[in-house]
Amino acid sequence: MSNSADAAAPYHVTHAGHHEPGFWQKYVFSQDHKIIGVQYAVTSLLFLFFGFCLMMIMRWQLAFPGRPVPLIGSLLGEASAPGGILSPEFYNSLGAMHGTIMVFLGVVPLAVGAFGNYVVPLQIGAPDMAFPKLNMMSYWLYVPGGLIMLASFFAPGGAANSGWTAYPPLSDIATTGQTMWLLGMVFLISSSLLGSVNFITTILQLRAKGLTFMRLPFFVWAQLVTAFLLLLAFPPLEAAGVLQLMDRLAGTSFFLPSGLVVAGQALGVSGGGSPLLWQHLFWFLAHPEVYVLILPALGIVAEIIANNTRKPLFGYRSMVYATIFLGFMSFLVWAHHMFLTGMGTAINTFFQTTTMIISIPSVIILSALFLSLWGGSIRFTTPMLFALGFLPMFGIGGLTGLPLGLSATDIPLHDTYYVIGHFHYVVAPGTILALFAGIYYWFPKVTGRKMNDRLGKMHFWGTIIFMNVVFMPMFIQGLAGVSRRLYDGGAQYAHAAPVLEWNLVMSIGAWMLAVAQIPFVVNFFRSIWKGERVTDGNTWSATTLEWSAAPSPPVAHGNFAVVPTVYRGPYEYSVPGASAGFIPQNVQEKG
Amino acid sequence: MEIPYNVTVRPDTGLYNAKLGIWLFLASEVMLFGALFSSYILLRVAAPEWPMGHTILNVPLATLNTLVLISSSITMVMSWAALKMKKFSAFKMWMGLTFLLGVGFLIIKSFEYGAKFAHHLYPSENTFMAIYFTLTGLHGLHVIGGMIVNGYLWGPGSKMWKTEPERFTNRVEVAGLYWHFVDLVWIFLFPVLYLL
Numbered sequence: 001m002s003n004s005a006d007a008a009a010p011y012h013v014t015h016a017g018h019h020e021p022g023f024w025q026k027y028v029f030s031q032d033h034k035i036i037g038v039q040y041a042v043t044s045l046l047f048l049f050f051g052f053c054l055m056m057i058m059r060w061q062l063a064f065p066g067r068p069v070p071l072i073g074s075l076l077g078e079a080s081a082p083g084g085i086l087s088p089e090f091y092n093s094l095g096a097m098h099g100t101i102m103v104f105l106g107v108v109p110l111a112v113g114a115f116g117n118y119v120v121p122l123q124i125g126a127p128d129m130a131f132p133k134l135n136m137m138s139y140w141l142y143v144p145g146g147l148i149m150l151a152s153f154f155a156p157g158g159a160a161n162s163g164w165t166a167y168p169p170l171s172d173i174a175t176t177g178q179t180m181w182l183l184g185m186v187f188l189i190s191s192s193l194l195g196s197v198n199f200i201t202t203i204l205q206l207r208a209k210g211l212t213f214m215r216l217p218f219f220v221w222a223q224l225v226t227a228f229l230l231l232l233a234f235p236p237l238e239a240a241g242v243l244q245l246m247d248r249l250a251g252t253s254f255f256l257p258s259g260l261v262v263a264g265q266a267l268g269v270s271g272g273g274s275p276l277l278w279q280h281l282f283w284f285l286a287h288p289e290v291y292v293l294i295l296p297a298l299g300i301v302a303e304i305i306a307n308n309t310r311k312p313l314f315g316y317r318s319m320v321y322a323t324i325f326l327g328f329m330s331f332l333v334w335a336h337h338m339f340l341t342g343m344g345t346a347i348n349t350f351f352q353t354t355t356m357i358i359s360i361p362s363v364i365i366l367s368a369l370f371l372s373l374w375g376g377s378i379r380f381t382t383p384m385l386f387a388l389g390f391l392p393m394f395g396i397g398g399l400t401g402l403p404l405g406l407s408a409t410d411i412p413l414h415d416t417y418y419v420i421g422h423f424h425y426v427v428a429p430g431t432i433l434a435l436f437a438g439i440y441y442w443f444p445k446v447t448g449r450k451m452n453d454r455l456g457k458m459h460f461w462g463t464i465i466f467m468n469v470v471f472m473p474m475f476i477q478g479l480a481g482v483s484r485r486l487y488d489g490g491a492q493y494a495h496a497a498p499v500l501e502w503n504l505v506m507s508i509g510a511w512m513l514a515v516a517q518i519p520f521v522v523n524f525f526r527s528i529w530k531g532e533r534v535t536d537g538n539t540w541s542a543t544t545l546e547w548s549a550a551p552s553p554p555v556a557h558g559n560f561a562v563v564p565t566v567y568r569g570p571y572e573y574s575v576p577g578a579s580a581g582f583i584p585q586n587v588q589e590k591g
Numbered sequence: 592m593e594i595p596y597n598v599t600v601r602p603d604t605g606l607y608n609a610k611l612g613i614w615l616f617l618a619s620e621v622m623l624f625g626a627l628f629s630s631y632i633l634l635r636v637a638a639p640e641w642p643m644g645h646t647i648l649n650v651p652l653a654t655l656n657t658l659v660l661i662s663s664s665i666t667m668v669m670s671w672a673a674l675k676m677k678k679f680s681a682f683k684m685w686m687g688l689t690f691l692l693g694v695g696f697l698i699i700k701s702f703e704y705g706a707k708f709a710h711h712l713y714p715s716e717n718t719f720m721a722i723y724f725t726l727t728g729l730h731g732l733h734v735i736g737g738m739i740v741n742g743y744l745w746g747p748g749s750k751m752w753k754t755e756p757e758r759f760t761n762r763v764e765v766a767g768l769y770w771h772f773v774d775l776v777w778i779f780l781f782p783v784l785y786l787l
Binding site: 238 | 593594595596601604606607608609611612615616618619620622623624625626627630633634637638713714715716717718721722724725729
């Protein structure tokens with residue numbers, strides 16, 4: 001077997017001939033997909049942390065309504081937290097911005113911008129993304145988008161406070177923060193547009209010789225379908241954003257119905273608009289967005305499971321077809337978020353039918369991943385633990401979604417904590433666990449050093465336990481009928497009284513979840529400088545090109561010292577009769 | 592480091608990178624304008640009354656503008672064809688014409704807007720005016736974007752012809768695809784807003 005060893009050797013030879021770019025070009029306005037991937041990773045992790053902090057403040061208010069926030073209460077400002085007690089408006093801002101930041105600035109940029117950028121070109125044997133300049137621009141549109149969002153906290157009236165869904169008419173008449181939210185979204189949408197064009201072009205055009213579609217690692221497939229979703233689903237939200245900006249700045253009434261009365265006064269607008277129009281446009285994006293959140297996670301988990309069970313994925317082809325079908329169907333289910341808007345039973349029936357259909361490919365993918373474990377000699381490495389934790393957590397998230405997808409059962413559950421529990425199980429114990437798995441898995445590829453296993457396992461157990469402490473009680477509260485987005489966590493409602501004590505449990509869970517991240521932060525920074533050096537480029541004995549054909553870290557210009565040729569499928573582990581335990585994609589002869 | 596298929600065509604997809612990229616970008620643009628046209632339909636269907644476009648808007652001016660934009664699409668193709676025949680000066684002329692026709696479109700459009708403002712017809716007047724200004728305004732921004740690209744390819748960008756003629760020809764082709772799309776959007780906008 002001749003792969004990483006001779007791939008690493010000519011590294012310095014080719015490198016020496018290149019003109020070295022200066023600091024700014026190399027690390028700030030870099031056009032190298034690896035640097036951009038790391039930029040995305042660092043920025044999005046910071047945003048994830050910030051969004052998490054917003055939620056921890058909210059959880060104080062929910063656990064102890066009306067009591068001053070300790071430690072940081074006085075820092076929040078008299079306008080938002082008089083005497084350290086959160087104002088209802090500020091609570092709403094925190095909620096809206098938590099959602100926005102986690103989804104648009106945290107998870108998607110990490111899953112797509114960071115992992116996609118770093119790993120996809122390496123896995124397909126490409127020297128870089130197809131459009132390096134666009135790649136740089138994509139990151140530098142994401143940053144101002146994020147900064148505008150952060151700056152909106154200092155706008156008069158605070159940040160956007162109409163929820164991350166920004167439903168009109170409320171959002172049309174909200175304070176300036178909402179305008180900044182819309183502007184920020186325009187930047188983020190443009191960024192993701194450039195990114196998705198780049199990803200699709202890269203995957204279709206820059207595949208190495210011999211890398212046919214059915215030889216693509218599943219992660220690449222997941223990123224390809226994700227890119228299509230971003231490409232086609234985001235523009236309608238951009239359109240909706242433009243219309244809402246017109247409503248707010250030019251006085252139009254796209255989303256304002258006639259005869260609207262605000263605070264006892266008729267609103268001085270022409271009227272004739274439709275608040276439902278926003279919901280349709282918004283969910284036309286936001287449902288595919290759910291799959292944007294989950295598909296890259298499934299891709300990461302698939303890579304790690306194949307690698308650590310030392311056997312091929314069960315039903316690779318079915319997984320690929322299921323993913324494509326899932327991507328297509330995700331455009332036809334959006335109005336299941338709107339069963340209670342009075343669209344009518346015929347439309348409800350249509351959307352609940354499509355929703356039940358789309359659950360099939362999701363179940364296929366998840367089942368295939370579970371079945372991949374069957375008979376494998378599993379290596380319980382840290383990334384594998386996170387990947388294994390992902391499976392049941394995402395399963396809970398997916399299955400609890402079914403009652404929400406049926407219009408009859410959605411009626412009592414709509415807008416309760418049940419919904420919050422459901423989508424957090426998909427995104428937090430689901431996607432975020434998978435993202436952590438990805439960080440542990442590809443960390444040696446990026447830095448040339450491994451992360452500490454003991455700290456990693458501490459991080460895993462703390463995270464999975466406290467995530468469940470935070471989110472499981474939400475189902476209990478939701479089934480009891482407690483509404484979401486309540487400033488006092490439901491204390492004013494008699495029907496919430498029997499389940500109110502869970503608020504404290506969830507809040508403590510959330511703060512403990514923060515404590516459980518300390519091993520990760522320590523591990524992350526310590527491993528960059530002091531982690532165990534990887535001697536072999538192929539740390540995990542993997543078959544895919546990023547491990548088998550490129551050194552760790554990869555060659556600065558062009559990734560590969562020798563452009564790889566692909567001879568086989570992505571997961572040839574434990575091939576019967578082969579001399580080695582695994583055969584990388586770029587190895588020609590058997591064993 | 593060279594990115595493969597930057598200039599040449601990848602055999603199995605039949606495309607060079609930028610051409611695939613621009614088609615993907617246009618697909619996303621179709622979704623953007625598709626969403627806006629759908630919004631138009633939804634708002635119009637729900638409205639108790641809706642003015643006929645020609646009673647408010649200036650149909651002769653818009654017809655002229657349609658002709659201007661279609662002509663500019665033709666000159667755009669001619670500029671690309673000129674490069675394919677290796678006639679750089681002909682390219683300069685056709686691309687320059689394309690740019691000027693873009694300017695002409697915007698001038699006519701500004702007369703239209705001006706007349707509306709003079710009659711105190713603003714986007715806030717009613718839903719019809721709102722959708723009219725939003726759609727034509729967004730289309731106008733796309734025209735300006737295209738003109739910036741065309742202007743660059745006519746002026747400073749044309750230096751590439753001396754060093755990488757094939758790549759430059761590809762750039763003009765890609766810019767042309769975008770320009771035709773902008774033209775196409777107008778061909779939908781015109782009947783929808785002015786005639787129906």
